Amino acid sequence: MLTTRAQSLDTIINRQPVTVKLPSDKISDYFATNVFTNESMEEFLSEEAYMSVQAAIHAGAKIDRNIADQVASSMKAWALSKGATHYTHWFQPLTGATAEKHDAFFTPTESGKGIENFNGAALVQQEPDASSFPSGGLRNTFEARGYTAWDPSSPAFIMEIGAGKTLCIPTIFVSYTGEALDYKAPLLKSQHFIESAAVKVCQYFDRNVSKVTPTLGWEQEYFLVDEALYYARPDMVLTGRTVFGRGPAKGQQLDDHYFGSIPERVYAFMLDLETESLKLGIPVSTRHNEVAPSQFECAPVYEEINLAVDHNQLLMDLMDRIAKRHGLRVLLHEKPYDGINGSGKHNNWSLSTDTGKNLLSPGKTPKTNLQFLTFFINTIKAVHEHADLLRASIATAGNDFRLGANEAPPAIISIFIGSHLSSLLDEIEARVHEKGFSEQDKLILKLDIHNKIPDLLRDNTDRNRTSPFAFTGNKFEVRAVGSSANCASPMTILNTIVGSQLTEFKTEVDGLIKGGEKKDSAILKVLRQYITESKSILFEGDGYSEAWEKEAKERGLSNVKTTPHALDFYISEKGKDLFVKHNIFNEKEIDARYEIRLENYTKKVQIESRIAGEMAVNYILPVAIRYQNELISNVKGLQDIGMDGKATAAQAELVGKISKHIGNLKTKVDEMLDARKKANNLEDNRSMAVAYCEKVRPLVEEIRNHVDKLELLVDDRLWPLPKYRELLFLR
Numbered sequence: 001m002l003t004t005r006a007q008s009l010d011t012i013i014n015r016q017p018v019t020v021k022l023p024s025d026k027i028s029d030y031f032a033t034n035v036f037t038n039e040s041m042e043e044f045l046s047e048e049a050y051m052s053v054q055a056a057i058h059a060g061a062k063i064d065r066n067i068a069d070q071v072a073s074s075m076k077a078w079a080l081s082k083g084a085t086h087y088t089h090w091f092q093p094l095t096g097a098t099a100e101k102h103d104a105f106f107t108p109t110e111s112g113k114g115i116e117n118f119n120g121a122a123l124v125q126q127e128p129d130a131s132s133f134p135s136g137g138l139r140n141t142f143e144a145r146g147y148t149a150w151d152p153s154s155p156a157f158i159m160e161i162g163a164g165k166t167l168c169i170p171t172i173f174v175s176y177t178g179e180a181l182d183y184k185a186p187l188l189k190s191q192h193f194i195e196s197a198a199v200k201v202c203q204y205f206d207r208n209v210s211k212v213t214p215t216l217g218w219e220q221e222y223f224l225v226d227e228a229l230y231y232a233r234p235d236m237v238l239t240g241r242t243v244f245g246r247g248p249a250k251g252q253q254l255d256d257h258y259f260g261s262i263p264e265r266v267y268a269f270m271l272d273l274e275t276e277s278l279k280l281g282i283p284v285s286t287r288h289n290e291v292a293p294s295q296f297e298c299a300p301v302y303e304e305i306n307l308a309v310d311h312n313q314l315l316m317d318l319m320d321r322i323a324k325r326h327g328l329r330v331l332l333h334e335k336p337y338d339g340i341n342g343s344g345k346h347n348n349w350s351l352s353t354d355t356g357k358n359l360l361s362p363g364k365t366p367k368t369n370l371q372f373l374t375f376f377i378n379t380i381k382a383v384h385e386h387a388d389l390l391r392a393s394i395a396t397a398g399n400d401f402r403l404g405a406n407e408a409p410p411a412i413i414s415i416f417i418g419s420h421l422s423s424l425l426d427e428i429e430a431r432v433h434e435k436g437f438s439e440q441d442k443l444i445l446k447l448d449i450h451n452k453i454p455d456l457l458r459d460n461t462d463r464n465r466t467s468p469f470a471f472t473g474n475k476f477e478v479r480a481v482g483s484s485a486n487c488a489s490p491m492t493i494l495n496t497i498v499g500s501q502l503t504e505f506k507t508e509v510d511g512l513i514k515g516g517e518k519k520d521s522a523i524l525k526v527l528r529q530y531i532t533e534s535k536s537i538l539f540e541g542d543g544y545s546e547a548w549e550k551e552a553k554e555r556g557l558s559n560v561k562t563t564p565h566a567l568d569f570y571i572s573e574k575g576k577d578l579f580v581k582h583n584i585f586n587e588k589e590i591d592a593r594y595e596i597r598l599e600n601y602t603k604k605v606q607i608e609s610r611i612a613g614e615m616a617v618n619y620i621l622p623v624a625i626r627y628q629n630e631l632i633s634n635v636k637g638l639q640d641i642g643m644d645g646k647a648t649a650a651q652a653e654l655v656g657k658i659s660k661h662i663g664n665l666k667t668k669v670d671e672m673l674d675a676r677k678k679a680n681n682l683e684d685n686r687s688m689a690v691a692y693c694e695k696v697r698p699l700v701e702e703i704r705n706h707v708d709k710l711e712l713l714v715d716d717r718l719w720p721l722p723k724y725r726e727l728l729f730l731r
Contacts, residue, residue, distance in 0.1 A: 005722050008228035012730050015226065017264045018326045020271040023279070032281035036078055036156040044074035056152040058211070060192065063152065068120030075156055076105060076118040079167040082158050087118060087167040089126045089148035092183045093133040094596050096486055098313050099173075101128050102166055123169065124150050133173075134596040135181055146181060148173050151188070154310045157280050161321070170310055179589050183488035184306070189584050190495035191305055197502040198351055198359070198375070204509070204519060205371040211354040214495055216308035217475070219299040220315065221290055221343035221483050223331040224266055226730060229722040230329040234619075235611050239604070240333035240484075241398070243612040243700065244620070246708040247339040248725040251293065258291045263731045266296065269326045273298070276318050282311040292341040293728040302348070305495070309488045312345075316484075328731075334482040335401035337724060338704075342402035343483035349494055350475040351375060361474035370523065374505070377425070377527045377534075379476060380415055382494075382501035383469055384534035386578065387413035388558050388569035389497065390469070390478075393490040395566035395597070397604040399482035404544065404561070409468035409480045411561045412552045414539035416467035422538060428524070429531045466543030496584050505530075563601045564689040570594045598685040605692040605700075609676055612700045613669050619720045620707050621662060627714045628658045658713055665706040672699040 023030040041050050049070040055061035063071070079087065088100040105116040126148045133146070154170035173182035180186055191214055198212035230236050235243040262270065270287050277284045283301040290297045300311065319330045335342040351359040357368075359375040383390060391413050404410040417425075468480035481490050505526060512522035536555040541548060552559055560566045569575055571594050579585040585593070632655060635648045645652075679691035711719060 003718075003720055004232045005720055005726075008226070008232040008722060009726065009730070011228040012226050015265065015327055017268040018272070020268050020275065022271070022275060027278055030275075031278050031283075034082065034158040034160065034279045035281040036075060037281070040078050041074075044078045046070055046074075049074065053152055060153075063124075065120055065124075068124050070120075072118050072120045072123035075123065075167065075169075076116065079156075079158060079165075080105070080116060082165060084158050084165040084167045086164075087122070087169065089128070089150075089171040090168040091128075091148050091171045091173040092313055092486060092488070093173055093181060094183070094593070095134060096484070096600075098317055099128070099133070100166075100168065101126070126171070128173070133181060134599070135175065135592060146173060146175050151184065151306070153188075153304075154307055155281065157314075159280075160276075179586070179592070183309070183486045183492075186584055186589075187306060187309060187488040187492045187495075190492045190499065193582050193584065194351075194495040194499035194502070197499040197506070200506050201374060201378075201502050202353060202359070202371070204374075204523065205368065206353070206355060206357075208355050209353045209357075212359070213352050213354075214305045214491070215302045215350050215352050216305040216487060216491060217300065217302040217348040218308060218312050218487055219286075219297055219344075219346040219348070220312065221295065221297045221345065222319065223292070223295050223336050223343065224269065224323065224328045224731070225294060225331060225727055227324065227327045227329050229727055229730065232722050233727075234615060235608075236329075236331070236336070238611050239608050240331055241336045241401075241608075242338070242724075242727070243608055244615065244704050244707040244711070244721065245338060245724050245727070246711045248723070248728060250725075251340050251728075252291055255291070257289050257293050257295070260289045262287070262289060262296075265326060265328070265731050269323060269328055270296070270298070272325065273315075273319060273322050276322060277311075277315055280311075280314060280318075282315055284315075290341065290343075292337070294731065295341060295343065302350070305349075305491055309486065309491065312487050332484040334396070334398035334484060335405075337728065340728075342405070342408055344402065344408060344479060345481045345483050345485060345487065347478040347481050347487055347490055347494075348472070348475045349478060349491065358474050360471075360476065370520065373428075373527060374523060375502075376421075376471070377530050378501045378505050379498050380417070380537070381505075381530040381534045382497040383413065383415055384537040385501065386493070386497040386574075387537060388560075388566075388572070389493050389575055389578070390490065391480075391558065391560060392566050392569040392575075393493040394478075394480045394482060394485065395563040396482055396485065397563060397601050397608075398484060399480075400562055402482060403480060409466055410543045410548075410559075411566070412543065412549070412557055412559045413468050413480075413537070414543065414552070414557065415537050416470040416540060417538060418471065419540060421471065422540065425531045425538075429528050467539070468543075492584065496578065496582060500578060500582060562693050564598060564686060564693050567594055567597050567601075567689075568686075570597075595685050598689045602679075602685065602689045602692050605697050606676065609672055609692075609696050609700050612703055613672060615721075616665055616669050616703055616707060620710060621665065623718050623720055624658055624662050624665075624710050624714055627718055628655055628662070630715075631655045631658070654713060658710065661706045661710050661713070665703060665710070668699055668703045668706065672696060672703065675699055 041053060045053065049067050052061070052063050052067045053071060056063050085106070086102040086104050088102045090098060090100050093099050105118050107115055107117040109115060128146055128148060148171035151170045151172055156167060156169045159166050159168050172180070172185040172188065174185060175181055194214055195212050199209060202209040202212060225236070233242065235241065274284050274287070283303065284298050285301050286299040288297055289295070303311065316332060323330045332343065334344070353359065360372065362372050363369050391411065402408045468478070470477045470479060478490055478494065481487065508526045509522045512525060513519055517525070536557065539548070549559060570590060576587060576590055579590055580587060631651050635651045635655070638648050675695040679688050679696060682688045682691055711723070
C-alpha cells in the first residue's frame with residue numbers, strides 16, 4: 001500500500017498547467033471592470049449623488065440619508081448589470097483575515113413573487129455578530145452587537161466565485177459602544193491625522209497644497225507548493241509551515257532561482273491571479289521568482305494607503321482561492337521552511353500632495369529640496385522616537401522565525417539612508433549654528449544642499465537587505481513586515497508617529513519665527529537639532545553581525561526578538577499617550593489590541609506544538625521503530641549465518657543512533673506536553689504568551705532536531721512526510 005507521501009508524488013507526475021484565458025490582449029480593456037469606479041458612478045449616479053460621494057472620498061464629508069438611498073439604488077443597478085445577486089459589507093476584523101456576510105438583493109412580495117431591493121440603510125450600516133470576533137475584552141460573549149459602516153473612500157467591487165457574483169462594500173467595524181474592532185478604522189484616523197499635519201508643514205513651501213496623501217506600495221512574497229504535497233503535511237495544513245523537515249542538499253545556495261525562468265504551472269497561476277486582481281482594480285505590475293526555491297513575489301503600482309491595504313487583503317484572499325484551481329497552495333507564513341529565506345511584505349511608504357509632488361522625492365530648486373529634507377528628517381526623527389512601536393507593529397509568531405535570518409532584517413529597528421545622504425546630514429549638522437547664522441551662510445547652505453541632492457537621481461546609494469527601515473530614493477521601505485500581515489498595522493503606526501513629529505516640528509519652527517528668526521533659518525535650525533538627536537538610529541552596516549547587536553545596545557536601541565515582549569511597547573505610557581493624544585485609539589482600544597495579539601500568539605504556538613506532538617507520536621515514532629526492527633532482524637539474520645560483529649557493526653551502530661533519537665524524541669514530547677499544561681493554567685494572557693514563547697516553543701525546536709536527524713537515518717521509502725527536496729522543487 002502506497003504511503004500518503006508516495007501517492008502525492010505520483011499525483012504530481014501527472015499535473016499539467018491550467019490554461020488561462022485572458023479577457024483581452026490589453027490590460028486596459030478589463031482593468032477595474034468589477035469595480036464601482038468614478039466612471040461607473042458618473043453613469044449610474046445623479047449629479048448630486050456623484051458630487052456627494054466625491055466630497056466624501058476627497059474631503060471626508062458626510063453623506064446624508066437621502067443621498068445614501070440614491071447611491072444604494074445606483075450601486076444595486078450597476079451590480080445587477082454585472083450579474084450580482086448578493087451584497088456584503090466587506091471588513092477586516094482583528095483576526096487578520098477579511099470577513100463578509102452575504103445578503104440577497106431579492107425580497108419576496110405579497111404577490112408571491114419578488115423584487116431586487118437595496119436601500120441606503122443597508123449600504124451605510126450592517127450589524128454582524130461582534131461577539132464572534134476578537135475584541136480583547138471590549139465585548140462580552142453575550143454582548144453580540146457590532147456595526148459595519150461604509151467607507152466611501154474605498155470603492156465597492158464585485159467578487160466572482162464560480163458562477164456566483166457578490167457586491168462587496170468596504171467598511172469599518174466597530175462595537176456597539178463605538179470602539180474600533182478592525183484594522184481599517186484606526187488606519188483612516190491615522191491617515192486623516194498625518195494629512196492634516198503634513199499640509200500645515202507644506203504651507204512653509206507651497207501655499208497651493210491643500211491635501212497630502214500617504215501612499216503605499218507593498219511587495220507580496222509567497223511560496224507555492226503542490227496541493228498533493230500540502231495535504232500530505234498536517235503541519236502545513238494547520239500552521240502554514242513545516243514544523244519538521246531536514247534541509248535538502250540543494251537549497252538556495254546557488255542563487256539560481258532569483259529572477260529565473262518562471263515554471264510553467266506557476267506562470268499559469270500568476271496569469272490567473274493577475275487577471276482576477278486587475279479586474280478588481282488591483283494594479284499589479286510586477287512578478288518574479290524570489291530567492292528561495294518555490295518562492296515568488298508580486299507587487300502593484302503605488303496607491304493611496306487605505307486603498308492599498310484593502311487591495312493587499314483582497315489579493316491574499318484571491319491567491320488562496322486561485323491557487324486551488326491550479327492544484328497548488330499558497331504559503332503566506334513568514335517562515336514555511338527552516339534554513340532558507342522567509343517571506344516578507346515590504347511596505348514602501350511616501351507622501352504625495354494634491355499638486356503632484358512626492359514629498360520624499362528631491363526637487364529641482366533649493367526650496368523644494370529643503371521641503372524634501374524637512375519631511376525626510378522628520379520621518380527619521382519620528383522613527384527614532386518611536387522605534388519600539390514600529391517593532392511592536394510587525395510582531396507575530398511567524399515573523400519571530402523570520403527576523404534576523406536569511407536576508408530578513410533583524411529585530412533591532414534602525415534606518416538605512418546611504419552614505420551620500422548621511423554625509424549630507426553631517427554637513428547640515430556641522431554648518432547650522434546654534435544661535436542662528438547670516439543670510440549669506442543660509443544661502444550658501446541651501447545652494448550646497450541643492451547641488452548635492454540631485455546626485456540621488458543617479459541611485460548612487462546601495463540597498464541594504466539587513467535594514468528594517470530603509471530610504472530607497474523617493475520613499476521609505478519598511479522591510480520588516482511579515483508576508484501574512486495586514487499592512488494597516490505598521491502603516492497606522494508610521495502615519496501616527498510621523499504626523500505627531502510634523503506637528504511638533506511646526507510648533508518649534510513657528511516658535512522660532514515668532515522670536516524673530518527668518519523662516520528658512522528656523523527650519524534649518526530645527527532640522528539640525530533633529531539630526532543630532534536621531535543619529536543613533538542611522539546605521540549603514542551589516543544588521544546580522546554580533547558587533548551591531550553590541551553597538552546597538554550601546555546606542556540605546558532595543559533588541560526585542562520575540563512577540564510577547566515586543567507587544568509590551570503598545571501599552572507603555574509613551575505609546576498610550578501618543579495614541580490617545582492624537583485620537584487614533586482610546587485607552588480601551590489599545591488594551592484590547594494588546595490582549596488580542598497576545599492571545600493570537602499563544603494560540604498559534606499552541607497549535608504548532610500540538611501538531612508537532614501528534615506528528616512525532618503518530619507519524620515519526622512508528623516509522624522509526626519499524627525501521628529499527630528491520631535493522632535488528634537484519635543483524636540477527638547475519639548472526640544466524642555465522643557473521644561476526646564486524647559484519648554487523650554498521651547496522652548495530654545505526655540501531656543505536658535511532659534508539660537514542662527515539663528515546664529523546666519521546667522524552668521531549670512529554671516535556672512539551674507538561675510545559676503546555678503549565679502554561680495553560682496561567683491566569684493572564686501575557687504570562688501565558690511568555691510561557692509558550694520561552695518554555696514551549698524551544699521544546700518544539702528540540703523535537704524538530706530529533707525528527708530531522710531521524711529523517712536522515714530512516715529508510716526513505718518508509719518516511720511518511722514529503723521532504724524538503726520534494727516540497728521545494730516539485731511543481
